[in-house]
Amino acid sequence: MEDENTFGLWEGQCQACEMWTRVNDMSLCEECDAKIQRDLIRARAWEYVAAAFGLDKEGRERLRAEVIRQYGAANELIVDR
Numbered sequence: 001m002e003d004e005n006t007f008g009l010w011e012g013q014c015q016a017c018e019m020w021t022r023v024n025d026m027s028l029c030e031e032c033d034a035k036i037q038r039d040l041i042r043a044r045a046w047e048y049v050a051a052a053f054g055l056d057k058e059g060r061e062r063l064r065a066e067v068i069r070q071y072g073a074a075n076e077l078i079v080d081r
Contacts, residue, residue: 007033016077035076041067042075 007030008022015023016032024033037049041064046052052060 032077036078038067038071039075039078042073043078 008024010023012023013020014029014032015027021029040048046060
C-alpha cells in the first residue's frame with residue numbers, strides 16, 4: 001500500500017504559491033520546497049541542502065551542474081536583489 005502522505009506533516013497554505021495542500025515545517029508545498037532546494041544548490045548554500053550532505057566539493061559541484069542542466073541557471077523561487 002502506497003502512503004499518500006509522504007510529504008509534510010501539516011495541511012496548510014504554501015507560503016510561496018499560496019496553494020492549500022500538505023506543507024513542510026517551512027510552510028512550503030512539495031513543489032515549492034523542491035524549487036527552493038534547487039535555488040540553494042545554485043547559490044552553493046550547501047549547509048541548507050540535504051542532497052549535498054556528505055558530498056565532497058566535486059560531488060556538490062556535479063550536483064549543481066546537474067540542477068542547472070535540468071532546470072536552468074535562473075532561480076525559481078528566491079529573488080535576487
